[in-house]
Amino acid sequence: MQLILWICLVAAGQGILIGIVILRGRQSQPAGRLLGWLITGFALAMASFVLNMTIRSTTWYPGPVLTWAIAAFFGPLLLMFVRGITGFSFRLPFHYWHFIPALFYIAEVLMYWIGGKQMILLTNLQMALPANFILLGYVITALLHLKYYTGKVVQFNPQQNNALVNTRKLLIFFGLYAFSLLAFLICVIVKSTAGIYITILIKVLLTLAIYYLSYAKLRIGYQLAVREDVLPKEKYKTTTLSIETADYILKRLKRVMQEEKLFLSPSLKLKEVADKLGTSTHHLSRVINERLALSFPDYINCCRVEAAQQLLLSDHTITIEAIGQRSGFRNKTSFNNAFRKFTQQTPSQFRAAGGQQASHADQ
Structure with missing residues (x-):
């Protein structure tokens, strides 16, 4: 057991160091910083395990309640990380409720420091079971998100498959970690001596996790990071959108x-289209701006002009105004203005010429 504690202590120190390096990295993207917090969290959880096995509870150290308080952050951070590397928004001001369980555990720690062990509302087991099931729920949610993302993206971008496979392995590890914790809690409930061996297994998994997460930072964080030399960054410098996701x-x-x-x-x-695509309005607007050099209204009008061009050439019996309405324009004036903007002709001139212009949307 002494050897196990020393291994965990060394791994905790290295994990904290790796987490700090990632968090302080100047070029670290939001997803990378989230990974840094995950690594730091695992290291702190491991350090608390060492404390639990040596000094146990004291006036300044609350014991296992601190371990579960740290573990309660794993689930939300994991989901934020997965959404971040796949280009979806997950901003704390709009998703703060994910951290409500973690804040409850933090409150328990504060109550311990204020009034001692008698101030804690729940037993260790009552805190451990919910934290474990919450983590399992987040792992499943993250896996489902990644499955959806993989199915939609790899068909267009096969080169992205390796990064997604690595991410899936990372989520599977979290799932195994959560199930190991559940097995340990079951052993505690039934008072099985196998519990101590499961505890050791969990801590070994934690050790492997820190090294694997640092490896995943190189294989996942950078493969799916924004390439700032390719995408303009002035307007969108505070957001992350990978090249593959934009494609x-x-x-x-x-x-x-x-x-x-x-x-x-x-x-x-814009929101209707973003919801249809399963992305955010900000990302959709950015893609249209940067890839097509158009605003969203201009892009939609461009599509409408294309539809109008087909109608103008296919049926000469339909009036210009009727074609504009069938193409999505509210009135003849907006139709004429948009048509001239993208074709340098009026609808009548285009019909008479037999159609010679190509619209911007096909570029």
Whole structure:
């Protein structure tokens, strides 16, 4: 047992060092910083295990309650990390409720420091079981998110498969970690002597996790990071969007517009399209701005002009105004203005010339 404690103590020290390096990295993206916090959290959990096995509870150290307080942050941080590397937004001001359970455990720690052990509302087991099931829930949610993302993206970007496989392995590890904790709690409940061996297994997994997470930082964090030399950064310098995710959003956008023709709705909003694609309005707007050099309204009008061009050439019996309405424009004036903007012709001139211009949306 002495050897195990020394291994955990050394691994905890290295984990804290790795976490600090990642967190202080100047080029670290938000997903990378989240990974840094995960590594730091594992290291602190390991350090608390060593304390639990040596000094146990004191006036300044609350014992296992601190371990579970730290573990309660793993789930939300894990989901934030997975969403971050796949280009989806997960900002604390809008997702603060994910940390409510962790804040409860922190409150328990504070109550211990204020009034001692008698101030803690729940027993160790009552705190451990919910924390464990919460972590399992987040692992499953993150796996489902990654499965959805993999199915939608790899068909367009096969080169991204390795990064996604590594991420999936990381989530599987978290799942095994959560199940190991559950097995340990069961042993505690039934008073099985096998519990001590499961405890050792859990701490070995923690040790492996710190080294694997640092490896994953290189294989995952950078493979899916924004390439700042490719994407303009002034307007969107505070957000993260990987090249692969931007490619997917653009290809998916074009496919949806072609197949479902959302632009035919005169009242189409950016949020409606973003919800359809499963992304944020900010990311969708960014992709259209940077990849097509268009605003969202201009892109939609461009699609409408394309539809109008086909109608103008296919049926000469339809009036110009009717074609504009069928293409999604509210009135003839907006139709004429948009058509001239993208083709340098009026609809009448285009029809008379037989159609010679190509729209911006196909570039």
